[in-house]
Amino acid sequence: MSDILIFVLVPAVYLALLGLYLSVAPVIAVLRGLALVMELTWRYLRVVDGVLRLRTPEYVVLPPYLPSVERAHRNYFFGPATRDLRQILTLGRRTYLRTVGDTFRRVTTGQFTAPTHHRAFTVPYGLTLYLGLAAGAVAAVPVLALLLALHALAVALAAAGARLIAGILRAADRTVMIARGLPRGMLCPSCFERVPYPAYDCPQASCRRRHTDIRPGTFGLFRRRCACGTRMPTLLLLMSRDTRLSGFCVHVSCGKPMNPDAGHMPELILPLIGGRAAGKTQLMAAMVKSLENTAENGGPAIRLADAESTATQLVLNEVLEIQGNTRPTQKALPRAHSFVLGSGRAERLVHVFDTAGERFVNREETDALRYVREAGTFVFVLDPMAVDAFWTRLDPAGPKVDRSLASTVDPEEVFSRSVQTVRTMGTRLDRARLAVAISKRDLLADQSGLQPERPDDSETAREWLCERLGLRNLAKTMDLEFGEVRFFCTAAVADGKGQVDPSVAEFVDWCLRG
Ligand SMILES: Nc1nc2c(ncn2[C@@H]2O[C@H](COP(=O)(O)OP(=O)(O)OP(=O)(O)O)[C@@H](O)[C@H]2O)c(=O)[nH]1
Ligand SMILES: [Zn+2]
Ligand SMILES: [Zn+2]
Incomplete structure (x- = not known):
């Protein structure tokens, strides 16, 4: 009887129960698979949260961008976003493998190696769980891949958008620079x-x-x-x-400060050319002082553009007022004398260059005159006393002027050398304007014949240079080389009230008009 019980009845009941179980096994397997997919998704989202928000050490697998090394913090979409994505991929893969491995191991221990019930019951159940877990592990892959792909797409779109915005901003900046007449900076x-x-x-x-x-x-x-x-x-x-x-400045050998206003307004470059002691430095000072006089009388505002220009002007103002003598310009590379003229949209940054006289005579020195490439208006300072004819032809008795105040460099030579230099730099002068400042007018004012009859008239001044000083060739060369030439007689001096001689105002006005 017990044999029947053991060999027939028990197997029959077991098989019947197994059959019954098989009908619910698929449901169990599906639920177990689903649970695994949910668990993997949740763990993946925790990784995303850890990498993007918590940023604690356990979520760092790639070296970060270091602001201390790079000098500045990166924009998120220029590098860090991609780094985060790669970290999520690495950590996500690790979490996936660990989670799947752990669940399989738990089933193996609980149902096969160390079951709490009889193996006749745990083995079919364990096999069902295996099946469900395997299916869940496979089904989770596309789900997680989709989440990662959506993230990657969002990063790619944002990165492209950020680059587009950067490009647009750069283009806008460039356009404004070109509009300000500064295409090359x-x-x-x-x-x-x-x-x-x-x-x-x-x-x-x-x-x-x-x-x-x-x-x-x-x-x-x-x-x-x-x-x-x-x-x-x-x-x-x-x-x-x-x-x-x-x-x-970004040029390797320079690195000096730029004007704070540079780039914010159009620039104008005004080179002063002339032989040593022709009167360039003093004329430059008088030009600025004269503009200051005009501003005081309601004309366009003027302010010096940097500390060095302000300091230079202070010294030169005194020289102008005491009608004293300037020191020869240092032979070291000169610095622009810069000021901002006008206000609001009409502001302009003007750089006046006064270069040591000898640079124009020694050919090898002239490479320091790079700024002339950019100039549209040039000033040639001509000291009439530097011309021999001044001393021999104008007054038979000899002019009563202190000859030690005269420049000793022949203007024709300075002019032709300067023009040659400017041309070798590839600058076209045929559209440039030339203002010829016949300097030191005040010294010659009292003696007739030492200056043109109508010093304020360009034509008369030109005639005087040609006829009386014998500078016909020079005047011709000027006309040939430059698009427009105008002659001025200037007295770079100020009276006791700090008012500059009116001859300078008219001259400055013409120079800055271009
Ligand atoms: N009275 C008078 N003196 C002037 C005038 N312009 C220049 N001078 C004097 O002439 C001398 C030379 O003038 P600068 O302005 O230094 O000449 P520069 O062309 O700059 O000379 P370098 O610096 O050597 O290139 C100085 O003693 C000035 O004071 C002027 O219009 N009137
Ligand atoms: Zn800082
Ligand atoms: Zn520089």
Whole structure:
């Protein structure tokens, strides 16, 4: 009887129960698979949260971009977003393998190796779970892949958008620069090279890191965040008058400061050419002083553009007023004398260049005159006393003028050499304008014959140079070389009230009109 029970009844009941179980096994397998898919998804989302938000060490698998090394913080969509995505991929894969492995191991232990019930019951159940887990592990792959792909797509779109915005901002900046007449950038007042995009120092006093290219891009679209955390605008366009950063020249051998106004307004370059002691420095000072006089009387506003120009002008103003003598211009590379003329939209940054006289005579020195390439108007300072005919022809008794005040360099020679130099630099002069300043008019004023009859008239002055001083060839060369030539007799002196001789105002007005 017990045999029947053991060998017939029990197997029959077991098989019947097994058959019954098989009908619900698929449901169990599906539910187990589903549970695994949910668990894997949840764990993946935790990884995403950890990498993107928590950023704790366990979520860091790739080296970060270091602002301390790169000088500034990166824009999220120029690098860090892709890094995050790669971290999510690595950590997501690890989590997937670990989770699937762990669940399989749990089933193996619980149902096969160390079951709590009889194996006759746990083995079919364990096999069902295996099946469900295998199906779930396979089904989770496309789900997770889809989540990752959506993330990658969003990053790609945002990165493309960020690059587009950077491109548009750069193009807008470029357009404004071209509209300001600065297609090749602004002029460095120290090395005279064009600087398309100056370098800027961090405005934070305790930091002062130098940023070489702050334009929209890798390190920020509208603002760049310095490694110290300070934000700075990425474009000249975004710098309001009070937040203007002062740039630095990017040319390797220079690195000197640019004018704070550079790039914000059109620039005008006015080279003064003339032999040693012809009166260039004094004329330059008188020009600025005369513009200051005009501004006081309601004319366009003027302010010196940098500390060095202000200091130079202060010294020269005194020289003008005491009618004293200037020191010969240093032979070291000159610095532009810069000022901002006008206000609002009419503002212009004017650079006047007064170069040591000998540079124009020694051919090898003239490479320092790079700035002339950019000039549309030139000033030639002609000291009539530098011409021999002045001393021999004008007054038979000899002019009563202190000859030690005269320039000793022949104007014709200076002019022809300068023009040659300018031409070798590839500058076309046929459209340039030339103002000839016949200097030191005040010294010659009291004696008839020592200056043109009507010194304020360009034609009369030209005639006088040609007929009386024998400079016909010089005048002809000037007409041939330049598009427009005008003659002025100037007295670079001021009276006791600081009012500059009126001859200078008319001359400046013509020079700056171009
Ligand atoms: N009275 C008078 N003196 C002038 C005038 N212009 C220049 N001088 C004097 O002439 C001398 C030379 O003038 P500068 O302005 O230094 O001449 P420069 O052309 O700059 O000479 P370098 O610096 O050597 O290139 C100085 O002693 C000036 O004071 C002027 O219009 N009137
Ligand atoms: Zn420079
Ligand atoms: Zn900083």
